[in-house]
Structure formats: structure tokens, C-alpha cells
Amino acid sequence: MRAVVCEELGSVVVTETKPVEPGPGQVVIAVEAAGVNYVDGLFVRGRYQIKPPLPFVPGGEVAGTVAAVGAGIAEPAVGARVVAMCGLGGFASRVAVPAAAAVPIPDRLDAARAATFVQSYSTAMFALRNRGALAAGETVLVLGAGGGVGLAAVQVATALGARVLAAASSPEKLAAARAAGAHEIADTSELTPADLKEFARRWSDGGVDLVYDPVGGEIAGQALRALGNHGRYLVIGFASGTIPALPLNQVLLRNRSVVGVDWGAWSLTGPLKQRALLEELLELVTSGRLEPVPPRTAPLDAAADVMDDLLHRRVVGKIALIP
Numbered sequence: 001m002r003a004v005v006c007e008e009l010g011s012v013v014v015t016e017t018k019p020v021e022p023g024p025g026q027v028v029i030a031v032e033a034a035g036v037n038y039v040d041g042l043f044v045r046g047r048y049q050i051k052p053p054l055p056f057v058p059g060g061e062v063a064g065t066v067a068a069v070g071a072g073i074a075e076p077a078v079g080a081r082v083v084a085m086c087g088l089g090g091f092a093s094r095v096a097v098p099a100a101a102a103v104p105i106p107d108r109l110d111a112a113r114a115a116t117f118v119q120s121y122s123t124a125m126f127a128l129r130n131r132g133a134l135a136a137g138e139t140v141l142v143l144g145a146g147g148g149v150g151l152a153a154v155q156v157a158t159a160l161g162a163r164v165l166a167a168a169s170s171p172e173k174l175a176a177a178r179a180a181g182a183h184e185i186a187d188t189s190e191l192t193p194a195d196l197k198e199f200a201r202r203w204s205d206g207g208v209d210l211v212y213d214p215v216g217g218e219i220a221g222q223a224l225r226a227l228g229n230h231g232r233y234l235v236i237g238f239a240s241g242t243i244p245a246l247p248l249n250q251v252l253l254r255n256r257s258v259v260g261v262d263w264g265a266w267s268l269t270g271p272l273k274q275r276a277l278l279e280e281l282l283e284l285v286t287s288g289r290l291e292p293v294p295p296r297t298a299p300l301d302a303a304a305d306v307m308d309d310l311l312h313r314r315v316v317g318k319i320a321l322i323p
Contacts, residue, residue, distance in 0.1 A: 059090025146173020
């Protein structure tokens with residue numbers, strides 16, 4: 001089988017590897033599409049807190065059909081269309097995962113959209129509802145709204161009944177956010193952080209209820225100041241490359257909260273809860289309340305360039321590798 005292999009930190013090669021076989025309790029998925037995420041680039045560069053031993057195959061979410069099942073597995077059966085989080089190993093033509101991790105794909109969802117759905121949309125739902133206690137009618141400022149995680153947050157917040165102000169840095173990203181359902185947009189290439197704060201306050205009539213921040217960097221302090229009474233600041237990640245130092249006096253004022261969101265750790269320690277969350281999200285897709293954005297697609301041979309584009313924030317939406 002073909003796979004993208006990281007043999008030394010900072011680079012990958014596409015090569016033939018030994019075919020994977022299912023162990024007890026596992027299924028092997030013939031990968032039709034593998035979602036590429038920011039964290040994949042961090043793994044390859046040795047910049048993530050988890051550092052797998054070399055060599056390893058990156059790629060944490062896949063969609064395809066079940067090609068083989070291990071001992072004791074009745075469901076999913078061979079031939080079933082499934083999506084799964086695999087942690088590592090996804091940038092390959094086949095990957096083995098625990099059977100419980102393989103979730104049926106709704107008929108209306110193609111493999112490329114399914115493969116780019118789990119991480120972004122699960123993060124958004126876990127952040128907004130589980131950690132941020134978002135209620136219908138509240139307002140949300142989504143930073144980095146043109147990326148995959150940001151677009152998912154726009155859609156999930158809207159599906160939960162919120163009003164969304166989407167902030168992004170290019171016309172293409174802003175157009176994608178608007179198409180995803182944002183009620184208003186803000187161009188961070190033209191607005192200073194202080195201007196964005198004032199814009200958000202005016203739009204929300206005094207301050208937004210939640211800030212969804214996968215970016216960090218210099219914008220964070222002013223985004224915190226954009227919160228209204230009892231506002232919640234959701235810390236998703238630091239795509240800017242800079243971890244901000246938030247002014248705690250601004251947290252104290254107006255009874256604001258800063259809330260950490262580590263969906264990855266939560267999903268690994270509570271796989272049954274994560275499966276229930278994912279099934280709920282897929283039901284929203286089936287009902288039409290969520291319409292995942294079609295990703296850009298690329299071959300396995302383009303994996304290095306795709307991860308580099310993600311790390312440098314050159315991507316609108318999501319990208320899927322097609323083995």
C-alpha cells in the first residue's frame with residue numbers, strides 16, 4: 001500500500017509500505033479520502049506536544065469503505081462506508097482502526113467532505129456547546145473564520161441558533177464564511193485589533209457572548225475586550241504561531257471567563273462520548289441543518305505542500321488527500 005511517511009522531522013516521503021491487517025477488535029478502512037489538519041503539520045515538524053516515534057504516517061481522520069474486519073467484529077461489515085479518527089496513519093491507502101471508531105457516513109455526504117468533517121466540527125460542537133454553553137440567540141465572534149475550524153464554528157453556531165460575526169483576513173476567506181452562514185463579516189486585513197473590538201461591540205449591541213479563537217496572536221487581547229457581560233472566551237489554538245498573554249483584569253471586568261478547549265484529549269479519554277457527539281453532528285448533516293463545505297482535494301504526493309500551506313494559513317476551508 002502507499003503511504004506518506006515521516007522518516008525524519010520536517011519532511012515526508014510517499015512510499016510503498018507493508019499492508020496493514022486488522023487486529024482483534026479492529027477494522028481496516030480502504031481510504032477514499034484523508035482530511036489534512038493543522039496538527040498534522042505540527043506532528044511532522046515535531047512541534048506538537050505528542051511526539052510519535054519515527055518513522056510514522058501522519059493523518060488523523062479518514063473516510064472510505066471497510067475492507068477487512070478482525071476477530072470478533074460483526075459491525076461495521078466489509079463494504080460499509082465509514083468515517084473514523086485514527087490519530088495517526090491516515091495518509092495512506094489503508095488504515096486499521098478500532099471498530100468502535102468507525103462511524104457510518106450519511107448517504108448525502110461524500111468521502112472527501114466526510115474525511116474533513118470529524119475534527120473541525122467535533123471541535124466546534126465541543127467548544128461552543130460543551131465548554132461555552134452557547135444558547136440560542138447569543139452572539140459569537142469567530143476568529144480565523146475562513147479556515148476549516150473557523151468555518152465549522154460558523155456553521156455549528158448557526159445551527160445552534162446563534163448569531164455569528166466572522167473575522168477573516170482575505171476576500172476569499174470572508175466569502176467562504178458568509179456562504180457558511182455568517183450573519184456579518186469583518187476583514188482583519190483592514191481592521192486593527194482595536195477596530196475589530198469596536199466593530200464587534202457595535203454589531204452585538206454592547207459585547208459578544210462568545211469569542212471562538214483558533215488563532216491567538218495580537219488580536220486576542222482586543223477580542224477579549226469585545227466580550228460583554230458574562231462573556232466566554234474559547235481558547236481553541238494558536239494558528240498565528242504566537243500564544244497570547246491575556247490581561248487578567250479584562251477577565252475580571254464584566255465577569256468574563258476564559259475557557260480552554262482540548263477536544264482531542266477529551267475525545268481520546270471519552271470515546272463513547274465522542275462517538276455520541278459525532279453521531280449527533282452527522283444527524284444534523286442528514287437533516288440538512290449542517291452542510292459541510294466541500295474541501296479542496298490533492299493526491300498523496302502533495303501532502304508536504306498541503307501541510308505547509310496549512311501551517312502558513314494559505315488555505316481557505318479544508319483539504320483532503322485522495323490516495
